[in-house]
Amino acid sequence: xxxxxxxxxxxxxxxxxxxxxxxxxxxxxxxxxxxxxxxxxxxxxxxxxxxxxxxxxxxxxxxxxxxxxxxxxxxxxxxxxxxxxxxxxxxxxxxxxxxxxxxxxxxxxxxxxxxxxxxxxxxxxxxxxxxxxxxxxxxxxxxxxxxxxxxxxxxxxxxxxxxxxxxxxxxxxxxxxxxxxxxxxxxxxxxxxxxxxxxxxxxxxxxxxxxxxxxxxxxxxxxxxxxxxxxxxxxxxxxxxxxxxxxxxxxxxxxxxxxxxxxxxxxxxxxxxxxxxxxxxxxxxxxxxxxxxxxxxxxxxxxxxxxxxxxxx
Amino acid sequence: xxxxxxxxxxxxxxxxxxxxxxxxxxxxxxxxxxxxxxxxxxxxxxxxxxxxxxxxxxxxxxxxxxxxxxxxxxxxxxxxxxxxxxxxxxxxxxxxxxxxxxxxxxxxxxxxxxxxxxxxxxxxxxxxxxxxxxxxxxxxxxxxxxxxxxxxxxxxxxxxxxxxxxxxxxxxxxxxxxxxxxxxxxxxxxxxxxxxxxxxxxxxxxxxxxxxxxxxxxxxxxxxxxxxxxxxxxxxxxxxxxxxxxxxxxxxxxxxxxxxxxxxxxxxxxxxxxxxxxxxxxxxxxxxxxxxxxxxxxxxxxxxxxxxxxxxxxxxxxxxxxxxxxxxxxxxxxxxxxxxxxxxxxxxxxxxxxxxxxxxxxxxxxxxxxxxxxxxxxxxxxxxxxxxxxxxxxxxxxxxxxxxxxxxxxxxxxxxxxxxxxxxxxxxxxxxxxxxxxxxxxxxxxxxxxxxxxxxxxxxxxxxxxxxxxxxxxxxxxxxxxxxxxxxxxxxxxxxxxxxxxxxxxxxxxxxxxxxxxx
Numbered sequence: 001x002x003x004x005x006x007x008x009x010x011x012x013x014x015x016x017x018x019x020x021x022x023x024x025x026x027x028x029x030x031x032x033x034x035x036x037x038x039x040x041x042x043x044x045x046x047x048x049x050x051x052x053x054x055x056x057x058x059x060x061x062x063x064x065x066x067x068x069x070x071x072x073x074x075x076x077x078x079x080x081x082x083x084x085x086x087x088x089x090x091x092x093x094x095x096x097x098x099x100x101x102x103x104x105x106x107x108x109x110x111x112x113x114x115x116x117x118x119x120x121x122x123x124x125x126x127x128x129x130x131x132x133x134x135x136x137x138x139x140x141x142x143x144x145x146x147x148x149x150x151x152x153x154x155x156x157x158x159x160x161x162x163x164x165x166x167x168x169x170x171x172x173x174x175x176x177x178x179x180x181x182x183x184x185x186x187x188x189x190x191x192x193x194x195x196x197x198x199x200x201x202x203x204x205x206x207x208x209x210x211x212x213x214x215x216x217x218x219x220x221x222x223x224x225x226x227x228x229x230x231x232x233x234x235x236x237x238x239x240x241x242x243x244x245x246x247x248x249x250x251x252x253x254x255x256x257x258x259x260x261x262x263x264x265x266x267x268x269x270x271x272x273x274x275x276x277x278x279x280x281x282x283x284x285x286x287x288x289x290x291x292x293x294x295x296x297x298x299x300x301x302x303x304x305x306x307x308x309x310x311x312x313x
Numbered sequence: 314x315x316x317x318x319x320x321x322x323x324x325x326x327x328x329x330x331x332x333x334x335x336x337x338x339x340x341x342x343x344x345x346x347x348x349x350x351x352x353x354x355x356x357x358x359x360x361x362x363x364x365x366x367x368x369x370x371x372x373x374x375x376x377x378x379x380x381x382x383x384x385x386x387x388x389x390x391x392x393x394x395x396x397x398x399x400x401x402x403x404x405x406x407x408x409x410x411x412x413x414x415x416x417x418x419x420x421x422x423x424x425x426x427x428x429x430x431x432x433x434x435x436x437x438x439x440x441x442x443x444x445x446x447x448x449x450x451x452x453x454x455x456x457x458x459x460x461x462x463x464x465x466x467x468x469x470x471x472x473x474x475x476x477x478x479x480x481x482x483x484x485x486x487x488x489x490x491x492x493x494x495x496x497x498x499x500x501x502x503x504x505x506x507x508x509x510x511x512x513x514x515x516x517x518x519x520x521x522x523x524x525x526x527x528x529x530x531x532x533x534x535x536x537x538x539x540x541x542x543x544x545x546x547x548x549x550x551x552x553x554x555x556x557x558x559x560x561x562x563x564x565x566x567x568x569x570x571x572x573x574x575x576x577x578x579x580x581x582x583x584x585x586x587x588x589x590x591x592x593x594x595x596x597x598x599x600x601x602x603x604x605x606x607x608x609x610x611x612x613x614x615x616x617x618x619x620x621x622x623x624x625x626x627x628x629x630x631x632x633x634x635x636x637x638x639x640x641x642x643x644x645x646x647x648x649x650x651x652x653x654x655x656x657x658x659x660x661x662x663x664x665x666x667x668x669x670x671x672x673x674x675x676x677x678x679x680x681x682x683x684x685x686x687x688x689x690x691x692x693x694x695x696x697x698x699x700x701x702x703x704x705x706x707x708x709x710x711x712x713x714x715x716x717x718x719x720x721x722x723x724x725x726x727x728x729x730x731x732x733x734x735x736x737x738x739x740x741x742x743x744x745x746x747x748x749x750x751x752x753x754x755x756x757x758x759x760x761x762x763x764x765x766x767x768x769x770x771x772x773x774x775x776x777x778x779x780x781x782x783x784x785x786x787x788x789x790x791x792x793x794x795x796x797x798x799x800x801x802x803x804x805x806x807x808x809x810x811x812x813x814x815x816x817x818x819x820x821x822x823x824x825x826x827x828x829x830x831x832x
Contacts, residue, residue, distance in 0.1 A: 032715025036722050040361070040734065047440070048722060048753070054435075083352040083359050085513070094514065149555055157563045165551055165560035167515050259553045264514030268552065272349060275685075277715045 005302065012294040019290040020072070020283070024065050027274075027282050033057070034081045034277040055081055068283065077287075078280040080273075087284040090269065095251070095288070098258070098265035100170055101181060102250040105188035106243060113193045114239060117200025118227055121235075124205055132197070140194030148187040148260035155183060165262050184261040188254060192246055199242045204235040237308040244300030248293045337542045341830035342518075343812055345568040345823055346551045346560070350514050355490075355497040356482035357429065357436045362734070365479055366822040367548055369535060370519055371412075372484035372502035375403050375422065375461070376477045377535035380818050382594075382645055382737055384473045385536035387528055388417060388485055388503060398468030398774045405459045408526045411487040412507040419455035425485045426453050438481030446744075447768050448472065470774045474738040477535075479820060505541040505826045519825075520545045532827040534820055542814075542829035558807075561586055567812040567830075570823055572805040573687050574632050585810045589817045592635040594643045594735035595802035596742075597692055599680075600757055603795050604750070605727045607678065614794040616667035617678075617728070618657040620703035621696060627800035630691050634803040640787055641733070641742040641798045645819050647776070648739050652784040655791060656798075664703045677706040682730040685714035692799065693730035724754025732802070735821065739783050740771045746796055747786075758795035 035051040052058050056067070071078060077087035120132040156164030162183055170177035207213065208231060216226045255267030266285065273281035305311045347367075353359035356368045377387040386392070389403040409417040429436040430443065430450065442450045448469050454462040465472065476483045487501040500508050505527075506519035527538035549566070551557040558576060560566035562583050572580070572588055580586050599621075601614045608614055623637035638644045639656025678700070682693035693709055700707045707728070712720070720726050736742045747764050748756035763786055770782040790796075804821040814828040 030713075030716075031719060032713065033719045033722070034715075036718045037715050040718075047437070048755075083350075090513075149559075152556060152559045156565075157559055160563060163565060164563050165549060165556055165565055260556055262515075262549070262551050262553070262556060264512075264550070269514070272552075275714065 001302070005298070008298050008301070012291075012298075015294065016287070016290055020069060020287060021065075023283050023286040024068065025061070027277075027279055028061060030274075030277070032277045034279055037276045038081060068280070072287070077284040080281045081278045082273075082276050082281075087280050088288075090281070091266065091284055091288050094264060094266045094269045097167070097169070097263055098251060098254060098267065101184050101188065101257070101263060101265065102247060102254060104181065105185045105192065106247050106250070108185065108189045109192045109196055109246070110243060112189065113196035114200045114232075114236065116193075117197040117239075118204045118231065118235065120197070120201045121204035121208060122223070122227060122231075124208075133201075136194040136197050139190050142190075143256075144187055144191040145256045145260050147190050148183070148257055151183045151187055152260070167261075167263050184257050184263060187257055187261075188250070192250075196239060196242055196246070200235060200239045203238045204231055207231050207235045210234075233307055237304060237311075240300060240303060240307060244296055248296040251289070251292050251296070337814065337827075337829040338831065339542050339829070340544050342545045342547055343543050343567045343825055343828060343830060344547045344549055344560075344565065345825065346557045346566055346570070347517075347548045348550070348552060348571075350550050351511070351517055351548075353497075354500040354508060354511070355434075356484040356486070356500075357438060357480065358434065358497070360437060360480065362822075363548075365482065367517055367519070368482060368484065368500065369479075369504070369822060370506040370546070370825060371500050371504045371508060372482060372486060373504050373539075374476060374483045374485060375405075376473055378477050378479075378737060378820060379533040379536040382534070382643065382819055383647070384477045385530075385533070387536060388422075392473075394774070396464075398470075398772075399465045401463040401465070401472060403461045403463075405461065406526075406528065407459070409503050410524050410526065411503055412501050412522055412524075413487055413489055414524070415487055415489075417485065417503055418458040419461045420458070421487060422461045422485050423453050423455050424488050426450075426483070428486070428491070429481075429483065436481065438475070438478075441475050441481070447771060468772050468774055470779055471738055471740055471771045474741070478737055478741070479735060479822060505539045506546060509545060515550060517548045518545055519548075532824070534818055535822075535824070539824075539826040541826050543825060546825045561807055561809055564809055564811060567809045568806055568815060568823060570804075570806045570817075570821075572807050576807070577632070577805070580807055586807050587810060588805065588807050589815075590632070590634045590803050590805040591817055592631075592644060592819065593802040593804035593821045594645075594737065594819055595732055595821070596638065596641055596643075597630070597688055597730075597732040597799040597802065598641065598746075599692070599696060599797040599799060600721070600726070600729040600731050601794060601796060602724060602727055602729075603757065603759070604724060604754075607673075607676070608727055610671045611793060612667045612671035613673060616664045616671060616673070616703075617700065617705065618794050618797055619660045619663045619667065620700050620705055621657070621797070622659040622699060623656060623799065626692065626695050626699070629695055630688055631800055631803045634805070635801045638800050639791060639798050640739075640783075641746060641796075642736065642739040643801055643819065645801075646737075646739065648780055648783050650780060650784070652787050655787070657791070659699075661703050664705070668704070673705075675706065677708045678728055679710050679726070680707050680728045680730055681710045681712060681717060681720060681726040683712045683714045683717035685717075686732060688802065689717075689730045689732060696730065722753070722755045724750075739779075740767055743767045743770075743786060758790070758793070760789070760793070763789060 035048055035055060035057055039048050039051055079086055116132055120129045123129045152164045155162040163180055168177045168180050213230055216230050255271055258265040258268040270285050347363040351364040351367055352361055356372055373387050375389040376384050379385045388406055390406040392401055392403045394401055428434055430439055449466040450463055451466050452464040490499060490501045492498040505522055505525045507522050509518035509520040511517045521541040521544050527540050530537040532538055557569045561569050577588050580588055601608045603609055627637045640653040680693050680697060682689045684690045697707045697709055721731060733745050747758045747767055750756060750759040766782050766786055770779050773779045804817045806817050808815045811830055811832045812828055813831055
């Protein structure tokens, strides 16, 4: 397992290197100039060239690339063009916000989707299954921003139970922070539960047809025991892959939910950085996100043998 | 424009009587929406409109604009201009203290100005005062603790306007705002509010300055008495307007600015929200690139100008809050006279003649626009339709804002639906448009004689002589049509009824002094 882990981490290095090159050059292919955004229409037009020089944007692109990558190796991600804040510190701050929301949302998604998927599979083609499947499709078909705004309208305005705007960190004030997280987490859970549930249902259906399930039933085990002891561990492994992928993509920025619920997360930071052409920030975010993807996938793979003993690492 | 001025005077009068009837209450926290987080706390350095607005609550300058866009004393009690307009002597107001308790002296004024003018600071407007344009501050002297003297190289009719401008605040800060290593650490000003907490990406909270010493006179623009009744103001970053609207209705937010027509209609059903609107200082323009192979022909530019129904366009885009303004400076400006009212009228027969004279072959024109500012896009769509009716086919090229802005700076467009942020003196407006092409393609009009006239207007202190120069420039601009000025922006704000005393003004920047919570 140690060898496998070392190998996977080393194998990630070329991927990350490729990511840095793509990120660096692609953001520069997008039309627009950060210096122009910074200067705006202020009537000192000559200031534009000055700012370009200060930001090093007058140097050739390969020169800029090697200067940036050289600093990355020293752990220096540079500073934001827009507000001179250190890029890495900003990303980590924002990542902490996104991580709070995402991890809680994925936990609830799992707690709801996996048992519901297994029940649907167990009652396949009966009323319970149909209700679960139809509501899943409905939840999956609605865009997350719409769910978010509807939640705000109902619980923020009509009922006035939950705050419609603002954010308090859980680490700062746990109970107030939790109140602010209810709606974003609910919106994410509603958006993601469908995919996980369908995977859990499909893999359980497949398992339930196996001989060892028939055997378990034949030896007189209760249905609950059959499901929990024999079906769950075998059906959960493929679902775990889906969960890993969801965590990866959401940690990379649940931009829509963060915008609707005014959460200062990584997704919103990414959008702001792209729309102001804040090159160091965009490069930093995408690099960090790529690292997160690699790590989450690695952790998922390392967990796999726990649920499926046939897999050896 | 007179009726608009009258209307705003009436509104101001009505709200003044409402204020009298309803005595201000002390305490509470007002919550105001900002679209994006502030960029820093050092005035005029890393700045945008929201950053400027918040810092105007913390800092004050020697002078400030009032509701009528006239320069009034702020930290200065009075000033004298001598030596043929080259020496400005300011007397400081007595009893003013900084947020750290230190009294305001002329040394603080000098320290602040020295900092802004130091190229190392990265302040946005050093070029206004270092001779890059014409004006140079040759010396700032402090003969006694209450007197500051600015010595200029030339007479300037612009110096006070620049000093009071919104973007490059000439804030008087205390030297403890800067750390031992010379870097900016914390904003210490003289304003009615001081910085409480800045939660990056979430909010900026300002708390009341209990030691505040207000200037005489009623609150007017950024001038007059700036009394804080609220204990604190929280400026919240809410990027999604639908969320901001929801917060306003639920009473969690008190002010949301820059409401568009759709949101205004939506808010009509909300009983606890009032929408205020009036003309602002930003202006929309249709840039006609005089170096483009087609648009370089004056007849072609005039054909476009006569194809547009400017009044209809202004009415549609500003919902009647702002009318056609053929000049780049505000219709509220004292220099906006009879000549500036002259613009273009729609005349489709004339368009045909002009197109024939230009040998226009029917190739569609290209109008660039973007959607960061809704008004640019709406303007482009309406103009496209109006040109179509006049027999000029035009295609829209909708870009992302940074690309649109980049093309503006590089002169890379045929026609561009664009706009400029607020300027308060006609010279500053003209300097956005007029200048040598070789210096920057962002200048739309390269007439050397006219460019020279702008410098004359800058140096002139006699208002009548300045007016004559602006009149000449305006007539020539209408004749040449390098840029079609369209209308001034609409300032708008939706205000929850729990907040009293909030008023919009031509300067557009929200002001939370003089406001109080009723609940």
